[in-house]
Amino acid sequence: MNLNRKLSLAAIALFVTATCSFAQVKKKPVPSPRSKPVAAAIQLKGDLLPVDPNVIIGKLPNGLTYYIRKNTEPKNRAELYLVNKAGSVLETDPQQGLAHFTEHMAFNGTRDFPKNELVSYLQKAGVKFGADLNAYTSFDETVYQLPLPTDSTKVFEKGFDILADWAGHVTFDPKEIDAERGVVLEEERLRGKNAQERLQHQILPVLLNNSRYAARLPIGKEDILKTFKPETIKSFYHDWYRPDLQAVIAVGDFDPKHVEQLIKDNFSDLKNPAGEKPRTQYSVPTTPGTQVKIATDKEFPYTLAEIIVRHPETKMRTTADYLQGMRNDIFNQMLNARLSELTQKANPPFLFGRASYGGFIGHQDAFTSIAVAKPGELETAIKAVVAETERARKFGFTETEFERAKQDALTQMENAYKERDKTKSVRFVQEYQQNFLQGEAIPGIEYEYNFYKDNIGRIKLSEINALAGKYISDKNRAVIVEAPDKEKDKLPNEKTLLEWISTAGKDVKPYVDNVSNKPLLEKEPTAGKTVSIDKDTAIMTTTLTLSNGVKVILKPTTFKNDQILINGYHFGGTSLASDEDFTSANLAAGIIGSSGLADFNEIQLEKMLSGKNVSISPYIRELSEGINGSSSPKDFETALQLVYLYFTQPRKDPDIWQSNITQTKSLLANRSLDPTSVFQDTVSSTLSNHNFRRMVTTVDRLNSASLDKAYSFYKQRFSDANGFTFVLVGSFDAEKIKPLLEKYLGGLPSSGGNKTYKDLGIHIPAGQLTKEVHKGIGDKSSVQLVFSGPYDYSEANNIQVDALEEVLNIKLIERLREKEGGVYAPGVRANYSKLPSGRYSISVYFGCAPANVDKLIAATLDEINKIKNDGPEAVDIQKFKAETTRSIEVQLKENSFWEGHLTASSQNQSNPDDALKSIANLDQATVSTVKDAANKYLNESNFIKLILLPEKAK
Structure with a gap:
């Protein structure tokens, strides 16, 4: 479930379209292919827009609408959606929150999948709960999403049976309803019981003019969620989950005619209720002033x-x-x-x-x-x-x-x-x-x-x-x-x-458009030469070594027609800055990246680049510095010119510096009011062993920073291109762009130095530690449990940790969410790194009621001990392999994956060809190996408990 899409202040304030339909800004048309170009200039009289002929739109005799489109991106995949014109505005007073609760129940028992069998079935097919399998409820609609593989006919065809179950065959087992109450209440706790929710209740009656929308937030009312009878939610489902208010959308790599028949076979038997209620269209009434x-x-x-x-x-x-x-x-x-x-x-x-x-x-x-x-x-x-x-x-x-x-x-x-x-x-x-x-x-x-x-x-x-x-x-x-x-x-x-x-604005004057007519690059660089070329035929890459010591790894792809991704790095980063200069150094890349280039301030630069599909920016991290961005093939030379200028003519803008300092201080001023921020700051402090480099900056550190120091550090890190490695992935011909690479990357300054990073020894402290933070007036807590230690970085070990992460994630959803009903979205995150030294961490995190903290921590450790003592269940290893296989299959066809993989392989000095073996290597994860990994990496000798609790009563 997609966090119920309830209305939030952030959505209201910033019109973020990722929330519910409330803040849906009309967007530019979404791409949809068409077979033949159409001249449109003559159609300006208000003619109806045509319907794309590549989509099949139909309606069954019972009123259900369907949309079908063949699309091969990604290959062997399909997106199946069930869309219901039924949301929280249709609830009666006793049903408040039950549109959303209905969505939950669709995953907790249907005609063909009792209890939680649906989720388990799909996980074994490679569909991950939450990340892939999902749903959301808003004011006016409830939408279920089911991404499936199409190279498994059985699984794909079963998907339409699942959609039909959601559309008309949810069972609403009273025991399952009672078990799910806690989950929904914990979702409400996770999203609410905070300043945003309290303010929301104050402003919505005005913002929405006391309309039906102001009184029907999708999450509903807590007392109703705790006590409603099964008949009440069944009544909502009976009235509003009906074919004349439903649509099935299927887009993917399949035969459209076959899909159309599957829809007819699975949905034609659904019936509208006798004496169906009219679907009222609610609105926000106008006000004269x-x-x-x-x-x-x-x-x-x-x-x-x-x-x-x-x-x-x-x-x-x-x-x-x-x-x-x-x-x-x-x-x-x-x-x-x-x-x-x-x-x-x-x-x-x-x-x-x-x-x-x-x-x-x-x-x-x-x-x-x-x-x-x-x-x-x-x-x-x-x-x-x-x-x-x-x-x-x-x-x-x-x-x-x-x-x-x-x-x-x-x-x-x-x-x-x-x-x-x-x-x-x-x-x-x-x-x-x-x-x-x-x-x-x-x-x-x-x-x-x-x-x-x-x-x-x-x-x-x-x-x-x-x-x-x-x-x-x-x-x-x-x-x-x-x-x-x-x-x-x-x-x-x-x-x-x-x-x-x-x-406001009584004395405003006309706007003056500050533009510059100078060329972006006034002096052409002196091109370098290619001194060696290495090819990797397995993954189809070409590596150029240029005369100034710059290395360029090129991977042409056909995954996108109009995209080239660029990432260049060099070891060093802020690790080379003294403690005294760290804050200035840490701000340097952001300041330079916002200050324009050469003689152009940022405003002039943005206007000059108008109409170009190019984005380039510098970065400085703890261990490295570099340039990343993207461009279209048409604007690739402009992208390289920007790269060249960020090395040779960075701009120092005092106004940008002061603006950044002013705004950062303003954001820090009230940070301590927000319990989540206070907890996050405590987590950062604890896990970095209180090293200020990993903690939120302070006003005192900002006051000690200076633009001159920041600029000097930036210049120092980018003055010598020797040792830089650039990775380019996308739509290009390696031989054709070679002269541009020699000109702009080969023309970068080089003095032959090759200074690397410094190991600062910052890592999670050893031993056992419990840290409680008492902040907030809401009845909510957050828990983070962290295991950590030294790590032997290798592909074999990485697979075991990845498997352990997913197995533990599956078991905690089953235990903490489904069995205990004590959390909404428990999570497990495993991190491992080779540089500057091998380290790992595995974190378990969840939100819950303060009264349940100790019980849920004990339940978490109990599940961990089961894996350590008995090993994981074989079915959970199967789910890990299926989910990861499906994910890798898609990633291998994405530019972003290859850009990240080639960069990481270069940095870690690992074999980039390993990506081609990644699916086969999953077989290295077994019940026995993951049990061993659990005993090795979930060792309580290095165990930190971080807990956010409400403020203590005074």
Whole structure:
């Protein structure tokens, strides 16, 4: 279950689309291939957008809708989804929380899979619970996702039986309901009982205007979750899980006709209930003026304001809608580019600012302005964001801004078009889901690309400039302020707050577009030469050694059509900085990466790179420094020029330095209010043996840092390219790009030095230790159990630790979640490294009720001891192998995997060809070997318990 997708303040404030449908900003069309280009320029009269012919859309006699599309990315895989137009807004008062509870019960007993047999069956097929097999419940929908292999006909066909079970055959065994109550309540505890939840209850009645949405958060009410009768949840399922409100979406590497028959065979017998209830469409009612809510909480670490102007929803169905969506994208991009520029001032007016028009909730769109303020500077933050929107309303945008925004928009669409045959199946699923739920059009990427290309020139700047006046209003508006309790005395009253908003921007002047016409690189580098070439025919790589000591590992692929990944590293990093200079050194790469290059400040550089598909940035880590990024083949030379400039002409910008210091200090000011941050800081401190290099920085350390020291350290680490290794993976011809590599990478300065990192000896302390943190007023705890020690890094040992990690993860889900009902999402994380010295750690973590901490720790150690004494169950080894095999099969076809693998192989001096043996090597994990690994690596002689508990009563 995908954490129930309940509404969060972060989603409201930042419009994060990964939460529920509440904050769904209308996005650019998702790629979907089409067989023939379509001329779209003539269709501007509001004609209905076409339907992509590559998707089969049908409806069964019982009303169930289905979408089917063949897609081979990834190969031998399919995404199967069941989408229900049934969410928490449909619950009656006694059913609050049961839409979400129904989702849980779908994994706890169906007609064909009693109890938890469904999860176990899929795990043995290589489908991982939580990561792959998942679901979410929102206000208006409940969605189940089932990714399956298609090279196993039995498993693939069984998937449609599983979807049909979810759609109409969940059993709701009373014993399973009672067992699941604890899990759902622990999910509520994990997500809630914190400042965000308490503030949420204060602001939602205003933000959502006391609508049905404000009263039907998907998680529901605790007392109902504890006490509801089975008949109550069965009633919800009976009324709303019905074929006329359901869709099956299947996208993947399969025969569409076969899939269509499977859908007919499995879903045709489902029936709608007699006298079915009408599916009411709820909305957020309008208000004639402005509603204001100022809310505070003891543990909230930020002060922020949101101004939400609600508008009637526009669904993308016609060519006119599509064109307006293009205008909105351009408007949002230009406005937020201006707000982003303000953060680059020495004393930025806010920590974060954003303003955009997009989707809201309850069949409305909204223009939302957000300002996260520095402590005590709410007025400055609000006025700065509002002033920018007012500047746009009064004076509009400039022609140069407009041209850049159009070019960026077209470039994004062109990128999607170029990858049209490499698009992941899940992207299509998301598009079809919105078509079913919202009626959004699905014309396909070729139509969309041609529409963009043919019509973006028809958009007029005057049309964009008119949008600010259209979207900004004091009607149907909500103004929200959220802050820590300690800021209460500094907060404005409602009258003052509205005065700030109404007077902001009165004296604004037209925006001046600061651009530079200089070339990116004024002086061409002196090219080096290739002095040796080594080829690895097993994994199809070519390694060039250049005359300046730079090594370049090249792996051309066909996994993406328009992507080249770049990563260059050299050993050294902040380990070479003295304790006195560490803070400056640790900030260096971020500061330089935000300061522009050569004679261009960051604003000018970003504008110069407008319309290019390129991203390059420097990094400095503890043991290494380097450059990473990506580009399209077309912009590859620009990417190499940026790499060259980060070595030879880094820019020192005092304003960026001061801005970074100011914002970091502001974020630190209230960090101690948040229990989770306090606990995380304690964990970091304990596990680093209190070494300040691994801990959150302090104001005193920031005060001791300087731009000169940071710049000097950066220059020192990047002054000599000798010993640098670059890994390039993607769409290129190694021989054709060789002259560019010799010119820009071979032209980097080299003095022949080759200094490596310093082993600082920072690692998890030995011995047994228990550390309790008492922080927070909510009834919730967090637990982290850590085993650690020296490690002999090898492929053989790594496989055993990986197997142990997954086996323990499976057993703790079964024990702590399913049997004890004491946690929602227990986790196990194993880490191992070779550098600077071999070390490992295995961490178990979970959230729970404070009263259950000791019991659940004891249960965890009991499961660990079972594995140590008896070994894991053979079926759990089988699940590990199946899940890992399926994961590796996909990874081997991804550029990102090869970029990381080749870099790690180079750093660890291991054989990169081992990647080809990784599936076969899984057979090295057996019941006996994993038992031995458990005894070796889960040794309580090096065992740390870290526990977050609520504050003690005073």
